[in-house]
Amino acid sequence: MPLDTLIEKTELKKAVAAATQVTFIGSGNEVAAKAILDIGYDGEGYYPITPSCEVGEMVSRAIANGEADMSFVVGTSELAAISVVTGMAIAGGRAVDVTSSQGLMLKAEEMPAISGLGLPVVLNLATRDINAPLNIKNGHSDLMATLGWGWLTFCAPTVQAVYDLNVIAIKVAETVNLPAIVAYDGFHTSHANRRILVFARREDVRRFVGPTPPRLNLLDLEHPHTFGPYMNDDLINTKVQLDEKFKRAYDLIPEVFEAFFQLTGRRYNFVEVYGDPDAEAGLFILNSAGEASKASVDRMRAENKRVKAIIPTVLRPWPEDEMREAIGDTPRLVVAERASQYGAGNYLANELGATLQRAGKTNLLISRTYGIGGLNFRPEDGVELLNLAWHYPSITEDERKLRGYYGAWPGEPGYDPPEIFTPLTAAETTLNANQAKIDFKHLSQMPSRIAKHSACPGCGMFANLNLFMRGIDGNVVFLFNTGCGMVVTTGFPNTSFKTPYFHNLFHNGASTATGVVEMYRRFRAQGRIKDEITFIVVSGDGGDDIGMDQVIGSALRNDPFIMLEYDNKGYMNTGGQLCYTGFKGERFTNAPLGKMGQGKQQHSKDIIEILRGTNSPYLFTAAESNPRDMIAKARKAQAMVRAGNFAFGKVFSVCPLNWGAEDSKGNEIVDRAVKSCLFPLYEIENGITHLNYDPQASGRKISVQAAFELMGTAFSHLTKEQFAGLTREIQDETDRRWDRLKELATNPKL
C-alpha cells in the first residue's frame, strides 16, 4: 500500500467525541494491561521478566475469566515471544508484547526486523538496567539501545500516561505502519499504585483506535506476497521508506494527541515544559524522574529562581523543533540520563547538542548520568541538578565537568576487611572416594560449599543442593543460571559461596561452562593449573526452557561438567509464571483458573527424554525423598565428568512460596511425586535406561491426585471433583510415560 494513503485524517476526526472517564486504581503494569484489554488486541506474545511480568499476568487472568477474547502465547524465551508477535502481525493481527532489560536484548534480533517489515505492533517496556552484575531495577540502558531500531518511542512519566500512551501508540502505529514502544520506568512506575482516569466504556477506546487498517498480510491468498525476501543493493531504499514513515508520524502525532485530548481532556505534547519558559537554568529529564522534577521546580521557584524541567513524551520521531523550542534561550541545562555511553557523550545530550547546533544555538548542556540500578530520584535531587545548572559559572573547576555521574560514591579509603574464612581444601571435602557404601554419618562431615542464604524457609533447591553436594568430592566451581538460587546467595557485597562461583545471564550457564572447562583443560594440559576441579552448573527449569538449545549443545559436545536442574515447575523467582516443565492444569500467575482457564494447557516437558536424543552418556533424575539414590547419582555424575563426559541431572524441587505448600512438607511432597510416577527416578547410562525405583512393583504407586493433595494451592484444585476430567488426563499421560519408561528399562536396545 502506498504510504501517502495511510494517514486518513478524516477518519481520525470522526473519533472525536467526549468519552466518559472514570477512576481506576492500579500500578503502571496494571494500567498497561487495562489499556491492552480496552484496545482489543488480537494477541499477545509473552515471556516473564521483572519488572514487567504483571502485564501479561493480568491479561491472562482476564482471558481466563472470560473478560477478554484474544490469543495469549507464552514463549519459551523473549525472542520466541516477540517472534510470536511478528507472526501474529504478519498474519494481519493486532499484536502486543511487554518486556524489560535483558528481555529486550534477547528480542534485539527481531526488533529491527519488525520495523523493517512495517508491522505496527506495540511493545510495553518497563525499563530496567542492562548489565552485569545483575540488577533488576530501573535504568534506561534498555530504552536507549532501541533508539536506532526504527520504532516509534513514547515515554510515560506517570501511571496515567502509561494507560493513555498505550491507546495513542497503537493508533499512530497502525496509521503509519511502524511499531511502537511505550516506555515507563521499571518499579518507579510499573509498581507505583496511583489513582488515574480511564475510559468508562471500552467501545470509546475502540472507536478512537479504530479497526486494524488493512495491510499486506500472509493470509491473503488472493494477493500472495513474499515477506522477508533477501535483498542486496535495494536495502538502502527500505531505510528511506522507514525515515519517511517517521516524518509522517511526526505530522500525525499532534493530531492524535489533540483527538485524544478532545475525547478525554488529557493533553499530551511531544515535550512537556514545566516552569518558566525563559528560565535561567533547566533540567532535561525522562519519565518518573521528570515528573518528580516538577516538585523540584516548585521548590526553586519558591526561592525566586526561574527554572524549568523539560520532560519529553516522544523520542522517536525526534521532535527537533519542539525540543529546541522547549530549551528556548535558557542558557544552561543539565541533561540527566538514566544511562551512559561510557567514554562518549550521552544519548540524549548528544542528540540535543546536535539539535541546538543545527539551529546555531549555543545553550550549554551539562550531562549527568543518574539513578542507575533503581536509585531513587527525589525532588531534592532535582533541586541539586537544577542548582548545578544555576550556579555553573561560579562553581569550582572540579565540579565543572560537562559529563559525569550524579549519585555514585567512591567507597571508604583504606577499607580493608578482615579474612573471615579459609577456603575449603580438596582433602577436607573428599569423603566419597573409596566408599562403597553410602554412610550418612560419614557424609555428615562433608563441609557445605554454601553458607547462609536468604531463600524462603523450606526451599527445595537448597535441600537438593545440600544433599547432592554431599556426594561430590574435592574442588568445585559453581556456575548458576539466573533465578532464585543466585538472587538469595549473592546480594552484593556478600556471597554465600565458599567456592568460586559465576552467574552468567539467565540461560547461558551451559555454554558458559563449556568455555570455562575448555580453558580448564587447556591450562591443566599446560601445567598452569594443578588442581582437579569439578564444574557444576545449577539452573532452574526456566533456565532450561529459554536455554534448551545451549544445554543440548553442551550435551552434544559432551562437555565435561555436571548440569543440575532444580525443577520447581515454574518461573518462581519472577513470581510463579508458567514454565513448560509445569504439569498440565498447574495454576500459574499467567495461566490462572477461571471460567475459561484451567491453568497450564500442556503436559510437562520431559527434558531427560529430550536429551536422550543427544545420546549423552549420563542423564538422571533424582529426588530428596530417596537420598541414597541421589548421593549415588552425584558420585556417578562426578565419575562421568572426571572421565571427560557431560552429565545432566534433574531434581524435583518444591517451592513452598509459589506453590502455596507447607514449608515443612517438602520431603513428603517429593516422595509422593516419585510414588505417583509424576517424577519417576531413573537414569540413562550410555543409552541404557535403568529404573532406580519402581513404586508399582512394590505396590506403593499412588494416584497423581494423591500427589497433588499435598503440593499446595497451585495444584490442590486438581483434587476437586470439578477438575476430575483434567486430573484423569494427567493420570493417563503419567501412566503412559511410566509404561513407556518401564519398556525402555527392560530392553537395553531401547
Add this chain to the structure above:
Amino acid sequence: MTTFNTNVQLPFQDDLGFCNVLMSAIGGDGANMAAKLLFKVCVTYLDLDGAYDAKYGSEKKGTPTDVSLRFCKFGTSVRESGPTNRPHILCIFRDALIRPLALNRGLQKNALVIANTRRSPEEIRDDLRLHSGTICCLDATRIALETNSRLNIPILVLLAKFLQIPMETLRKVVGETWPRASTANLQAFDRALGSFAQKRFEADGKYPLVPPAEPRGRIGYMNMNEGGAINATTHLNLSSSMPSASINPLPDFHAEICTHCGLCMLACSDPGAIVWDDKKMIAIDAVYCKGCMRCVEACPDTKKGKALTAPAELAVA
C-alpha cells in the same frame, strides 16, 4: 460518582502536602496487601489521593520488606515515585527488625510508631531510639492467632484509626476483599482497638533525629573489584547483619533422644543449620535455621519420641 468523605484531616503533612507511612515487615506478613487495601480505601472513599509504592525486588518468604504509602488531600499533585525515606508514621510488623534495619533512620520528629510487640512503648522507644513522638504497642501476633485472622489486620486497623479513616468504611472494604475471613478479621478489629498501649515521648534530647539511609556502602567505584566480584574470604555470608536467620521459632532439639541417623541433615534446606560434631548431631544453629520444620518432619519417632519437635508456639503465617 463516589461521594467523598471530606472530613479526613491527615495527622501529618510535609511541604509538598504528604503524610508518609512506612511499613516494615517480612515477606509473607501481608504488609503489601494491607497497604494496597488502605490505599484503595483512602482514594476511593475519602477525599485523599496519594501513592502506594511497594519495595523493589522479589519478595522471598521471611526476608525483610518494606512498603510505602503517601497520602495527600485530593487535588495535590502526586509526583514523586519510589518509597518514602522520611516517614511520619512507621508500622513495625516484627519488633526484631528494629535494630538490624535501624528503623529510626529518616523517621520524622513527633512521629507515630505502631509496633507489633509484647514490649511496652518505653522499651520500644529505647530499642528504636526514637527522637520524639507517640508509640503505640499491640500484640498483633496474639490477636491474629486467637481470632484466626492475619498479622496485617490488627496493624491496619490501628493505622486506619490514626489516619481517622471511618472504621465502618474499613470494615466494609476488608469484608469485601476477604469475604471468607470476614468474621475472623472483624474480631481482630475489635481486639486491636481495645488492646493497645500508647505513650507519647517529647523531644527530650535522649535520642537524636537520624537522617534517611543512603545507599552508600564502604565499597565504591574507587575500591570495587572489577565487575563487582565478591571476595569470599572477606565477604562470606556467615552471620550477616541478622543475628538470626529466622523470625519464626526454631525446632526444639532433645539431644538425649537423638540417634544421629542423619535424616534431618538430609532434609534440611539451610546448610549449616544442623550442627554435627564427630558424626553426632549436637544442635540447631539459629544463625542459619529459618524454622521451616522440615527436620521435624524427617526426624524418626522412636520409643523415646522425636529428637526434633516443633516448638509449642508457632508464629502465625
